Amino acid sequence: MRDTQLYSQILGIAKPWKVTGVQVSLVDDEVEVAVAHGGGQLVCRQCGKPCPGYDKRVRRWRHLDTCQLKTVLEADVPRVQCPEHGVVTIRVPWAEPGSGFTALFEALVINWLKVASISAVADRLRLSWNAVDGILQRAVKRGLSRRAGLAPRKLSVDETAYRKGHDYITVVTDQEQGVVLHVAENRETHSLGEFYELLSEAQKSGIESVCMDMWPAYIRATRDALADADHRIAFDRFHVAQYLGKAVDQVRRQEHRRLLGQGRCAPEGSKYQWLRNRSTMDWHQQRGFTALRKASLKTARAWAIKEFATRLWGYQSRTWAHKGWQRLLNWMARSRLKPMQQTAKTLKKHLWGILNAVLLGVDNSHAESMNSRIKTVKVRARGFRNKQRFRNAIYFHLGGLQLYPDGIKG
Ligand SMILES: [Zn+2]
Structure with a gap:
């Protein structure tokens, strides 16, 4: 078999294209495959209409290595003159x-x-960092443009830190599909608002729940975008537990200081026991903890409140859920523990959304696990040059997108 024939088969070059020459350079470890258009009707790449030929342009494409040699395709690609689109290069099938x-x-x-960072892939394939990054950016663009028929029902909205300090991005996740739907800069009303703007009315009315922290900007954006938002916004158990955990910790620290002042033995090192x-x-x-609890410290009372709250997520009826949570809030208000009383105010103000979370049976565990996967993406890249790149890396790894070029199955 002649090498031109061999390379036609290896590269899958079919009519009207044909391989016209193969040149191997062992000095550069490279093989260059010349491909030519065999003539026939030319069509415009944009509209597909037959058009007269105009001229030809030399183009080169890096291909998969063959025989461990870097392999490059080179072709004179015809350009056509389309009455509508002007002079355009025709489409090549590869x-x-x-x-x-x-x-x-x-x-x-x-x-x-x-599975690897941009720099690692660039090294391995003897490409520049920018070339590999370009492929990634195009893949994401392609994937996002193909994502048309979304019908998310259960959303999670969460923030994640882009850099240390107060630099955040907002991440919207489809809980059922386990994919990131949207990544936006900051954590403002418009950060979430721009996601809702991408949705049709039908898509918006299909949303059953939006799980989030009690963050005013996200609440506002959801109220602006969704009818009946106050029945769909859910403040989930993880965030509520976080607030209560913080309150327990504040009580513990205050008490620690008080006992130290009295020269009495304090529950030293017990911080994590109370949070667990x-x-x-x-x-x-358990035995040690029971002893600690029996000491009737204030921390024990705060902890009991936090424990009680974990049992309030299983209600099926709004009336009973309301009664249960009201009991908790009353207890907190009467507890004479300042951090608990303050937290009670926050929870009371947001009780409507907590009850939604109870009755809709949703929580942000998906977003939490997504958050740790986002951290993995960040660690692997060893930081990003800008937020846009961070955003696209999240889409690339966690967006569930069809990333491959046309005609290639994943
Ligand atoms: Zn055209």
Whole structure:
């Protein structure tokens, strides 16, 4: 078999294209495959209408290595003169317009990027960082443009830190599909608002619940966008537990200081015991903890309140749920523990959304696990040059997108 024939088969070059020459350079470890258009009717890339030929342009594409040699396709690509679109290059079957890589090569890079950083892939494939990054950015753009028929029912909205300090991004997750739907800068009303703006009326009315922290900007954005938002916004158990955990900790610290002042033995080092869930303790820990609790410290009362709250998430009826939570809030208000009383005020103000979370049976555990996956993406990249790149990396790894070029199945 002649090498031109061999390469036609390896590269899958079919009529009207044909391989016209193969040149191997062992000095550069490279093989260059010349491909030519065999003539026939030319069509415009934009509208598909037959058009007269105009001229030809030399183009090159990096392809998958063959025989361990870096392999490059080179072709004189005809340009046509379309009455509507002017002079345009015709489409080639092996690559997307504007790309310097064949579709198969881009798919290879995409596969590698799923498990390695941009720099690692660039090193391995002897490409520049920018070239690999370009493939990633295009893949995300392609994936997002293909995502049309979304019908999310259960959403989670959460913030995640972009850099240390107060630099955040907002992440919207589809709880059922387990994918990131939207990443926006900051955590303002418009950060979430821009997501709702992308949705049709039908998509918006299909949303059953939006799980979130009691964050005014997210509440406002959801109220602006969704009818009946006050029945769909859910303040979930993880965030409520966080507030209560913080209050227990404040009580503990205040008490620690008070006991130190009196020269009495304080529950030194017990911080984590009070924050922990009892069911995760072993026998020794439980016994020690019971003793600690019996000391009738203020911390014990605060802890009992936090424990009680964990049992209030199973109600089926709004009336009973309301009664249960009201009992908790009354207890907190009467507790004579300042941090608990303050937290009670916050919870009372948001009780409507807490009750929604109870009755809709939703929580933010998906968003929490998504958050840790986002951290993994961040660690792997060892930081991002800007938020836009961070955003696209999240879409790439966690967006559930179809990233490959046309015609290539994932
Ligand atoms: Zn055209």
